[in-house]
Amino acid sequence: MKELSLNILDIAENSVKAGAALTRITVNETEETLTLTIEDDGCGMTDEILKSVTDPFYTTRTTRKVGMGIPLLKMAAEMTGGGVEITSRHKDEFPDSHGTTVTARFNKKHIDFTPLGDVTESIATLIQGHPDTDFLFTHRTGGKTVTLDTREMRAVLGDVPLNSYEVICWIKEYLKEQYS
Amino acid sequence: MTVEALTEYGFEPLCVPDPDREITGVYIGDLLSWVMGRAKSGDAWLTIMSNINIVAVASLADTSCIILAEGVTIESDVIKTADAKDINIFSFSGSCYDAAVLLSGLL
Numbered sequence: 570m571k572e573l574s575l576n577i578l579d580i581a582e583n584s585v586k587a588g589a590a591l592t593r594i595t596v597n598e599t600e601e602t603l604t605l606t607i608e609d610d611g612c613g614m615t616d617e618i619l620k621s622v623t624d625p626f627y628t629t630r631t632t633r634k635v636g637m638g639i640p641l642l643k644m645a646a647e648m649t650g651g652g653v654e655i656t657s658r659h660k661d662e663f664p665d666s667h668g669t670t671v672t673a674r675f676n677k678k679h680i681d682f683t684p685l686g687d688v689t690e691s692i693a694t695l696i697q698g699h700p701d702t703d704f705l706f707t708h709r710t711g712g713k714t715v716t717l718d719t720r721e722m723r724a725v726l727g728d729v730p731l732n733s734y735e736v737i738c739w740i741k742e743y744l745k746e747q748y749s
Numbered sequence: 750m751t752v753e754a755l756t757e758y759g760f761e762p763l764c765v766p767d768p769d770r771e772i773t774g775v776y777i778g779d780l781l782s783w784v785m786g787r788a789k790s791g792d793a794w795l796t797i798m799s800n801i802n803i804v805a806v807a808s809l810a811d812t813s814c815i816i817l818a819e820g821v822t823i824e825s826d827v828i829k830t831a832d833a834k835d836i837n838i839f840s841f842s843g844s845c846y847d848a849a850v851l852l853s854g855l856l
Contacts, residue, residue, distance in 0.1 A: 570780075570782040570783075571780065571782075571783065575782075624801075625801060625802050625804070625805030625806075626804075626805060626808075626830070626834070637781075637782070637785065637802070637805060637806075637809075640801075640802050640805065641781060641782055641802065644781070644800055644802055
């Protein structure tokens with residue numbers, strides 16, 4: 570992927586598929602590093618599955634035999650001298666605290682660092698596609714903190730679906746304002 | 750031409766589980782997600798990437814073979830996976846451009 574924001578989409582889709590009620594997407598940037606964390610409260614993975622997720626021939630899809638989300642993220646991180654860490658608690662073993670956390674670390678100064686790209690667009694796309702699950706997006710960069718919490722939006726909007734045209738436009742504007 | 754015939758033109762076979770596969774075109778690229786959506790079925794895919802992920806990309810895009818240019822070497826477990834997944838891999842000492850020029854005259 571030419572932009573990390575597309576990787577974010579890919580990984581967050583896994584969280585939704587795992588039945589997450591809330592997915593926290595956090596991007597922490599310093600001068601030198603970018604750390605991406607995607608943490609969900611979905612069903613989690615058994616140790617056996619956890620071991621195989623970085624294998625491109627492992628996938629939760631049934632339509633094709635190859636899953637590239639985690640392998641591509643891992644490669645993008647490793648190309649900069651960083652890496653990916655995944656921890657997971659499966660619902661059978663942790664009925665009250667299950668979920669998966671994917672953390673990817675990048676060295677921004679490395680020549681092969683993939684730029685973050687249009688993360689606003691990715692977050693909007695994610696909410697549009699999954700209006701019934703919650704996302705908490707936090708991006709800390711250059712002393713600024715950009716956030717969006719769909720739980721707060723839901724409390725204000727009541728019955729208005731999050732994927733309605735006006736709401737998606739508002740989300741994009743709201744994020745853009747915080748960046749400017 | 751078939752993949753097997755590549756060996757006559759300076760392409761060194763690393764693993765060729767499907768030698769009769771026909772090469773119908775060429776694609777050059779190193780950004781795997783990009784190649785995944787753009788290489789066509791039957792293309793010989795020229796790259797310098799040697800990570801295990803290339804085997805998955807070649808499988809998804811249904812390329813006829815992977816050609817590792819610039820004499821790039823590859824881990825034995827990648828070759829093992831490629832063999833199991835029926836993916837042909839060759840190595841080539843010249844650049845992607847050199848390989849493409851050579852293939853252009855052969856296809």
